[in-house]
Each structure stands twice: as C-alpha cells, then as structure tokens.
Amino acid sequence: MSRVQIYPQFNNSDGLELECFPYGVHHEGEGVCLLVRMGPHRILLDCGLADISPLQTGGNASSDFVPADLVLCSHAHPDHAQGLLALHQAFPLLPIYASDVTTQLLPLNWPEVNQQEIPQFCQALPWRSPVEFQDGLSAELFPSGHLPGAAAILLTYNSPQRSYTLFYTGDFFLSNSRLVEGLHLEELRGLEPDVLIVEGSYGTSRHPHRRIQENQLAERISRAIASSCSVLLPTPTLGLGQEILMLLRSHHNFTGRDLDIWVDGTVAFGCDTYLELLPYFPLAVQNFARHQPLFWDQRVRPRMRRLNPQQSSTIGHPCIVMTDETADLSIYCQPNTGPWVILVPEKPGYSVTIDTSRFAPDASTVVETYFLAQHSDGPGSTQLIHNLRPQHVIFVHGSPTYLADLTSLEELQNRYHLHTPDAGVMVELPIGETFLQPAAPEVNYEGELNELGTVVTVTLPDAITATPRWRQFADTGLVEARWQGEELVLRGLSQRELMNQSSDRLMPAGVECCVTCRFLRGQRCLNQASPLYGFKVTPDGYCPAFERHVEEEGGRGGGGEGEKESS
Ligand SMILES: [Zn+2]
Ligand SMILES: [Zn+2]
Numbered sequence: 248m249s250r251v252q253i254y255p256q257f258n259n260s261d262g263l264e265l266e267c268f269p270y271g272v273h274h275e276g277e278g279v280c281l282l283v284r285m286g287p288h289r290i291l292l293d294c295g296l297a298d299i300s301p302l303q304t305g306g307n308a309s310s311d312f313v314p315a316d317l318v319l320c321s322h323a324h325p326d327h328a329q330g331l332l333a334l335h336q337a338f339p340l341l342p343i344y345a346s347d348v349t350t351q352l353l354p355l356n357w358p359e360v361n362q363q364e365i366p367q368f369c370q371a372l373p374w375r376s377p378v379e380f381q382d383g384l385s386a387e388l389f390p391s392g393h394l395p396g397a398a399a400i401l402l403t404y405n406s407p408q409r410s411y412t413l414f415y416t417g418d419f420f421l422s423n424s425r426l427v428e429g430l431h432l433e434e435l436r437g438l439e440p441d442v443l444i445v446e447g448s449y450g451t452s453r454h455p456h457r458r459i460q461e462n463q464l465a466e467r468i469s470r471a472i473a474s475s476c477s478v479l480l481p482t483p484t485l486g487l488g489q490e491i492l493m494l495l496r497s498h499h500n501f502t503g504r505d506l507d508i509w510v511d512g513t514v515a516f517g518c519d520t521y522l523e524l525l526p527y528f529p530l531a532v533q534n535f536a537r538h539q540p541l542f543w544d545q546r547v548r549p550r551m552r553r554l555n556p557q558q559s560s561t562i563g564h565p566c567i568v569m570t571d572e573t574a575d576l577s578i579y580c581q582p583n584t585g586p587w588v589i590l591v592p593e594k595p596g597y598s599v600t601i602d603t604s605r606f607a608p609d610a611s612t613v614v615e616t617y618f619l620a621q622h623s624d625g626p627g628s629t630q631l632i633h634n635l636r637p638q639h640v641i642f643v644h645g646s647p648t649y650l651a652d653l654t655s656l657e658e659l660q661n662r663y664h665l666h667t668p669d670a671g672v673m674v675e676l677p678i679g680e681t682f683l684q685p686a687a688p689e690v691n692y693e694g695e696l697n698e699l700g701t702v703v704t705v706t707l708p709d710a711i712t713a714t715p716r717w718r719q720f721a722d723t724g725l726v727e728a729r730w731q732g733e734e735l736v737l738r739g740l741s742q743r744e745l746m747n748q749s750s751d752r753l754m755p756a757g758v759e760c761c762v763t764c765r766f767l768r769g770q771r772c773l774n775q776a777s778p779l780y781g782f783k784v785t786p787d788g789y790c791p792a793f794e795r796h797v798e799e800e801g802g803r804g805g806g807g808e809g810e811k812e813s814s
Contacts, residue, residue: 321417
C-alpha cells in the first residue's frame with residue numbers, strides 16, 4: 248500500500264472547474280477517500296482510511312487548515328467510513344453528511360469505543376431532494392442498493408457560466424437483496440453528469456442471478472448440517488451477515504427445521520441496529536417482521552440466538568454460528584464439538600486467505616468459500632454507465648487488474664474519458680462544451696420466467712417498456728413466437744398485419760393455397776415438411792405439403808399467436 252504524501256495542488260487558475268484528488272481508491276483494501284474540487288468548493292467523498300494523517304498534514308500547517316469544506320459519506324461500511332470519527336475529532340467544525348440510515352449505522356465502525364460516547368457528528372440528508380450547502384453547491388442522495396442506507400451522491404455546482412455535475416456511486420448493486428432494494432436505474436437514466444465516479448469491485452465478470460447464488464449457499468449449509476457438520480460463517484459487521492441470516496430464516500431448506508443459528512460479535516450488534524431501523528426496510532421485510540421477529544427468535548424454527556461468551560463450548564451440534572470476520576475461530580471449533588465447515592465469502596479479484604493459525608483445525612474441519620454478490624457485476628456496471636452517459640468515468644474500488652479490465656472495454660473506450668487513478672495522483676477533468684453525449688450500445692436485458700400450469704409469464708425490466716419500440720411491439724397485445732436455434736424470438740403483431748390476415752382469411756375456402764393451409768401462422772409457414780417452412784408466404788402460395796385448415800382444431804394460440812406475456 249503506497250502512502251499518500253503529496254497534498255493536492257489544485258489548479259483553479261486556468262478555467263479548470265473539476266478535479267479529483269484520491270487519498271484512497273481501495274485497490275488493496277486501503278479504503279475510499281476522494282477529494283473533489285468543483286469550482287471553489289472542496290468536497291470529501293467518503294473517508295475509509297484507517298489512518299487519516301494524510302488528510303491532516305495539508306501543505307500549509309496553519310492552524311485554521313481544514314482538508315475540505317464538507318464531507319459526504321456514501322454508506323456505513325468501514326472501507327468508506329472508518330476514518331470519519333478521527334476526522335471529526337481532528338476537525339470538529341468540518342460538516343459531515345450521509346443518509347439517515349447511514350448516520351445510525353456509522354457507530355458500529357468503532358466497537359472499541361463506548362457507543363454512548365460517540366458524538367452524533369454526522370447529519371442526515373433526505374433521499375432524492377437536492378440540498379444546497381454553499382453558494383451554488385448542492386448534493387442529492389439516491390439509494391444505491393448494496394447496504395441499507397447506502398447512497399449514490401449527485402453533486403451540482405452552478406457557476407455563472409454553466410452548471411457542473413458529478414455523480415459518485417459509492418458501492419452499488421442493481422439487484423434486490425433480502426434487506427435492501429437495488430439501485431433504481433430508471434431514476435438516473437439520462438442524467439448525463441460531467442463526471443461519474445464508479446466502483447469496479449467485480450471488474451467485467453458476469454454473475455448468475457442472485458437467487459441462484461442464494462440457493463447454492465443454502466444448499467451447501469444444508470448439506471453440511473445433514474452430514475452432522477456445524478457451519479461457521481465469519482462475516483463483516485454489516486450487510487452480508489444479516490443478509491445470510493434472513494436467507495436462513497426464510498429459505499425452504501431451513502424453515503421449520505430444528506436448528507440453532509447462533510450469532511456472535513459485532514454482527515449481533517449489527518442485527519440489533521437493523522431492528523431499530525425496521526421502518527426503513529423494504530415492505531416485504533416489514534411484513535415478515537409482523538409475523539415473527541426479524542432476528543432473535545427462539546420460538547420459530549430455525550431458532551436464532553445471540554451467543555454469550557460462556558456458551559460457546561456448550562452449544563448443541565450440528566448448528567450454525569455466525570461471527571465477525573476478524574474473530575478467533577478457535578473459540579468455536581473446539582476439539583469436542585464435532586466437525587466444522589467454515590464458509591468464507593469470496594472477494595473477487597483477491598485471493599481469500601484463511602489464517603488457520605488462528606485456530607487448530609482438526610482433520611475433519613473444512614474451509615470453503617462461497618459467493619453472494621454485494622456489488623454489481625461487469626454488465627451491471629456498464630449498464631449504469633451507459634444509462635448515465637457521463638463525459639468522464641473514474642473507476643475506483645477494486646483490484647487494479649479488475650479496474651483495468653473495465654477500462655479496456657471497447658464499448659466504454661469509444662464513448663467516455665476513462666480514468667483509474669492511483670492514490671495521491673490528481674485527476675484533471677476538463678469539460679468539453681461541445682461534447683456529444685454518445686448513444687448507448689444495445690444491451691441485453693435480464694428477465695424472469697415463471698411457469699404456472701399452462702400459463703407462462705415472462706417478466707421484463709421497465710427499461711424495455713420505456714423505449715418507443717415497445718409501443719410498436721405491444722400494439723395489439725398479440726405476439727408471434729418462433730424458435731431460432733435455441734433462442735426464442737418474440738415479435739409483436741401490428742394492427743396492419745392482423746387486418747391483412749383477416750382479409751386473407753376471406754379467400755375462397757375451396758382453393759388449396761397457403762391461406763387455407765393449417766400451417767399458416769402470422770403470414771409464415773410453420774410446416775416443417777414444407778420447403779417454405781419458416782418463410783413469409785403470400786396468401787395464394789402453394790406447396791406439395793399443403794394440408795387444409797380445419798376450423799374446429801386450429802383455434803387461435805395453437806401455433807404462433809398468444810396473449811401478450813403468456814402462451
Ligand atoms: Zn460497501
Ligand atoms: Zn466498499
């Protein structure tokens with residue numbers, strides 16, 4: 248990890264209005280801390296540094312020195328927030344802001360400090376409502392998925408000449424998790440910020456749907472318990488641990504099972520704090536909590552209980568134990584407790600090292616990794632970028648190789664100015680007045696498929712229906728479906744086509760031609776035995792494979808047409 252020693256020399260003089268000086272870019276776990284200049288304003292985005300001294304030793308050592316005009320914190324994870332308390336103590340007048348939920352989660356970053364003694368140094372900002380701090384400078388927060396309270400931040404600086412915008416994603420996730428909804432891409436579409444600072448944790452990799460990841464983890468834990476192995480899950484204080492607990496409490500592999508889930512360490516404090524924040528959680532979670540406690544429940548199986556220090560040698564086996572990622576695992580994996588499976592979260596781009604010296608694994612103890620995504624994958628990141636359409640993109644937060652994978656994507660290189668700064672290196676962000684916002688490339692959308700009896704429902708994201716093309720597609724509510732190899736191609740039938748078809752049907756019934764053939768669907772031949780198979784045919788066409796259409800057996804929906812969203 249390189250230590251930042253240079254103090255930012257901002258370049259206000261030659262008309263450059265935007266610059267970014269990173270104190271930390273979280274390449275190797277050092278945390279995110281970015282100083283942004285917009286005109287005369289200096290904004291610090293996050294303070295995930297474990298040691299804030301680079302922020303204190305600014306160029307001049309005058310007593311009224313402050314490293315920024317204000318601080319905005321994206322979310323309560325330590326890699327974004329752990330330096331805030333020290334920063335506040337060093338500069339008590341420096342204003343610090345975050346979302347309401349984040350302000351309440353922040354104290355968990357300092358478990359060693361008496362929680363009552365941590366001052367309320369962070370002020371809450373509302374969602375989706377720009378707040379003006381200083382002349383011409385405002386910020387607006389948007390929920391970014393990833394963790395309750397996590398925000399993406401839109402900064403706007405209005406100069407007499409024009410207004411400048413910078414969008415910082417913090418950590419973001421487009422998919423819904425159990426306890427937090429994903430980032431709503433629709434509300435950001437076409438924002439066209441001058442600068443986008445985006446995290447690239449997962450590089451360009453593509454991940455299976457979150458439900459599949461959840462099922463894999465649930466299966467693994469279930470198999471371990473079935474073979475009388477206890478399961479130990481070291482997790483961070485906030486986020487992943489509570490997600491897994493919700494999964495275990497609501498997944499069909501576990502509901503009703505006579506099983507204890509023990510929670511220890513700061514993860515348990517995280518659960519306590521989540522309980523105080525229930526009104527902020529998604530409605531589904533609030534509904535769940537109306538029927539049974541979200542956490543701490545000895546009545547409904549599987550039971551979920553807090554582990555007291557004196558209990559750890561007397562808990563029954565097999566069981567599930569969740570504890571801090573930094574905990575001494577030998578407390579749990581004691582020789583007389585039977586075999587353990589230790590499940591450690593994968594960190595894409597980094598090798599996961601399990602310090603087995605921290606405990607004495609007996610021969611039957613197994614250490615494995617699992618993956619439950621907390622950030623958007625490669626396609627999610629590029630989707631976000633193309634929807635926002637910025638001039639500059641600054642990638643932070645991820646292994647340098649992963650970030651380089653993103654910046655080498657042609658679809659990004661062709662459209663945006665890309666940066667992957669190291670800590671301590673100034674990024675100049677010249678804004679071209681004549682910059683043409685590029686068109687986004689065609690994207691593949693992910694949807695969900697549900698088969699219920701004879702009805703098939705395909706659910707597609709809003710982005711598809713938001714385009715003008717959708718109106719054409721959905722015009723009549725009738726679609727034509729056709730296999731193309733392994734792919735199913737859907738085509739909306741237009742009003743005009745239907746008119747043509749019905750007038751075609753007026754052809755004299757006695758004539759042997761395509762329009763009286765039972766294989767004609769939506770103007771195409773569907774007879775595999777015909778040389779015309781798959782082709783658009785004229786009503787008066789003919790082939791030797793002709794078979795007369797019989798009214799009673801060939802009703803609508805039998806071959807190609809079906810109701811919209813079902814077949
Ligand atoms: Zn995070
Ligand atoms: Zn992070």
